[in-house]
Amino acid sequence: MIAVERLATTWALFQALLVEAMPFLLIGVALSTLARWISPGGKWVRDLPAHPLLGPLSGAALGFALPACECGNVPMARHLLVKGAPIATALGFLFAAPVLNPIVLASTWAAFPDQPWLLAARPLGALLIAVCLATLLRLLPERELLQPALLEERRLSQPLGEVTLLERRSGLIGVPAGAAVPALGGSSRRPPLGQVLSHGGSEFLELALLLVMGCAIAALVQTVVPRQWLIAVGGTPTLSILSLMLLSLVVSVCSSVDAFLALGFAAQVTPGAVLAFLLLGPVMDLKLVGLFGILLRPRAILLTAGAASLVVLLIGQWVNLLLL
Amino acid sequence: MGQSASALSPGRLKALALALWGVALLQSALSGRLDLLLRAVFHPLVWGSGILLLLLAAVEISGRWSDGSRASGRWTSLLSIGAALAVLALPPRPSFADLAANRQANLLEEPGLSFVLPPAQRSLTDWVRLLRAEPDPRLYAGDPVRISGFVLPMPGEEPHLARLLVRCCLVDAVPVGLPVRWPAGQPQPRADQWLRLEGVMVSETVGERQRSVVDARLVEPIPRPRQPLEP
Numbered sequence: 001m002i003a004v005e006r007l008a009t010t011w012a013l014f015q016a017l018l019v020e021a022m023p024f025l026l027i028g029v030a031l032s033t034l035a036r037w038i039s040p041g042g043k044w045v046r047d048l049p050a051h052p053l054l055g056p057l058s059g060a061a062l063g064f065a066l067p068a069c070e071c072g073n074v075p076m077a078r079h080l081l082v083k084g085a086p087i088a089t090a091l092g093f094l095f096a097a098p099v100l101n102p103i104v105l106a107s108t109w110a111a112f113p114d115q116p117w118l119l120a121a122r123p124l125g126a127l128l129i130a131v132c133l134a135t136l137l138r139l140l141p142e143r144e145l146l147q148p149a150l151l152e153e154r155r156l157s158q159p160l161g162e163v164t165l166l167e168r169r170s171g172l173i174g175v176p177a178g179a180a181v182p183a184l185g186g187s188s189r190r191p192p193l194g195q196v197l198s199h200g201g202s203e204f205l206e207l208a209l210l211l212v213m214g215c216a217i218a219a220l221v222q223t224v225v226p227r228q229w230l231i232a233v234g235g236t237p238t239l240s241i242l243s244l245m246l247l248s249l250v251v252s253v254c255s256s257v258d259a260f261l262a263l264g265f266a267a268q269v270t271p272g273a274v275l276a277f278l279l280l281g282p283v284m285d286l287k288l289v290g291l292f293g294i295l296l297r298p299r300a301i302l303l304t305a306g307a308a309s310l311v312v313l314l315i316g317q318w319v320n321l322l323l324l
Numbered sequence: 325m326g327q328s329a330s331a332l333s334p335g336r337l338k339a340l341a342l343a344l345w346g347v348a349l350l351q352s353a354l355s356g357r358l359d360l361l362l363r364a365v366f367h368p369l370v371w372g373s374g375i376l377l378l379l380l381a382a383v384e385i386s387g388r389w390s391d392g393s394r395a396s397g398r399w400t401s402l403l404s405i406g407a408a409l410a411v412l413a414l415p416p417r418p419s420f421a422d423l424a425a426n427r428q429a430n431l432l433e434e435p436g437l438s439f440v441l442p443p444a445q446r447s448l449t450d451w452v453r454l455l456r457a458e459p460d461p462r463l464y465a466g467d468p469v470r471i472s473g474f475v476l477p478m479p480g481e482e483p484h485l486a487r488l489l490v491r492c493c494l495v496d497a498v499p500v501g502l503p504v505r506w507p508a509g510q511p512q513p514r515a516d517q518w519l520r521l522e523g524v525m526v527s528e529t530v531g532e533r534q535r536s537v538v539d540a541r542l543v544e545p546i547p548r549p550r551q552p553l554e555p
Binding site for chain 1: 338341342345349352357358360361362366369370372373376377380381383384386397400401403404407411414416417418419422423426491492493494495496516
């Protein structure tokens with residue numbers, strides 16, 4: 001009987017996560033579809049700075065122009081990479097824009113109006129994480145970082161000075177262009193709106209399937225692991241940070257509302273732990289693992305998870321040292 | 325044979341998958357499922373997404389645009405259709421008591437009451453917030469209580485009457501409950517059952533601490549309210 005109830009609750013949690021995240025995913029797909037239609041060649045994307053520091057910073061700044069939470073961010077980051085954006089810029093956007101956008105900053109302010117340090121620390125921390133992750137991941141060759149299908153599309157947008165015909169694997173030699181890459185490829189002619197919408201539909205279905213997988217895992221873990229375990233160690237500085245980092249991975253709520261959730265337990269844990277919760281969730285959680293699979297190779301995802309956790313832990317410790 | 329192959333063409337499968345996701349979102353909104361899953365402020369997003377997905381399906385059905393870019397398109401569509409059908413066919417039926425048992429009960433932030441309603445008009449959540457702001461039981465002894473909620477079993481004591489508070493969706497729900505002195509001679513209420521209680525607030529001693537308890541005089545089973553989650 002308890003097992004049946006538990007199963008019913010898991011199914012309800014799964015649906016709650018899915019219907020909450022799906023509109024944001026669709027907003028992200030709509031933005032990338034719109035960008036594809038307005039600027040089919042995407043030349044401006046290739047002109048973004050590739051500098052190790054300026055790249056992630058300009059990518060993060062794009063979050064203000066293209067506000068989306070972490071789910072909606074994935075299709076937009078994919079669009080940037082396909083159009084040949086510098087790796088550092090696209091990764092900066094992927095990791096920082098879920099925090100550095102007006103909606104998320106407003107919700108953080110609404111939840112913590114009397115904590116000005118948190119309003120400053122959250123965007124600054126997100127920037128620092130994005131710079132660190134972009135610096136680390138760009139050390140990997142693109143073929144070890146990006147998913148093969150994405151890499152193949154990206155090659156078509158890169159100038160021949162940077163990529164050889166053999167690396168492109170399509171077009172003049174290799175497989176026929178139409179079979180391996182989207183018809184929209186690297187052409188700079190504006191395609192018909194219907195064709196762009198059809199492409200957006202395909203992108204949505206692909207990502208929705210990964211979202212379903214992530215939501216299922218997150219719902220299952222939430223039902224199986226009692227939440228009390230995760231915040232039982234609230235008073236101890238290091239353990240409280242680690243436990244809230246774990247909670248942010250498991251809960252998988254959208255970055256536009258996570259501040260309200262953090263408000264609920266802010267009084268029971270250390271300030272560094274609250275900040276760690278608000279910083280790690282937008283970069284990595286169980287729901288996102290599937291979605292990242294469309295951009296990055298498994299090794300790069302593991303590297304992202306490990307490095308993001310380490311940086312967040314250090315930021316949380318530093319904040320606790322300052323404020324406790 | 326040729327007809328069935330055409331009916332299952334990648335374009336049509338994709339249109340069906342998009343339409344089913346659209347219908348699943350709209351049906352969640354129309355059937356009231358959303359009230360059980362998500363705070364009302366997010367409902368327009370779900371409506372809008374459902375309509376947008378149906379429009380995308382219509383573009384696909386028109387059939388003039390084929391996006392033959394992805395070799396995995398057919399499988400993606402088939403799996404999507406399966407997932408959307410499951411969401412459509414199996415409505416969420418969470419056990420609130422089971423969910424609450426897995427959440428810390430005292431996770432409510434410091435209350436910010438702007439005014440206090442007369443006792444008989446206070447909801448369960450109003451009572452909990454008031455008792456947290458001013459816990460002295462002597463202030464409320466004898467006040468009439470009319471509240472509704474679900475039965476939440478508590479380890480080592482009688483079940484509480486509780487509600488779930490949400491910030492965003494069911495995932496972040498936290499329980500708030502009031503201890504109840506159930507009428508003598510009646511069977512214990514079962515977990516997750518929705519009840520309406522009438523009674524008075526009394527003071528009782530637990531250990532060395534005084535606390536407010538609802539002394540229930542009338543206990544009436546009710547169906548689960550249309551909007552069971554509270555902000």
